Amino acid sequence: MFATREELQRRLIKLEANMPWLVKEYPDKAHFYPEFSSYADEITGKASPEDVEWATSELSRILIKFGVVDDFAP
Known part of the structure; x- marks a missing residue:
């Protein structure tokens, strides 16, 4: 069963809050x-195919x- 986008967002917020410690x-x-x-695999592994890219x-x-990482956008 896939996580909802709201659940994924909560996990992302938690990861972002923990980034200073991780770094x-x-x-x-x-x-x-x-x-x-x-952490990332845990999040993307619960994402639906529609939410993986997001x-x-x-x-x-x-x-x-x-x-x-540097901004690698073209």
């Missing part, structure tokens, strides 16, 4: 990405916001 706890990107990916876009936005 501080895992300053080496080689350690950060596996940790972040576990959730992935939100995850990218969070990474950019916290300076983990």
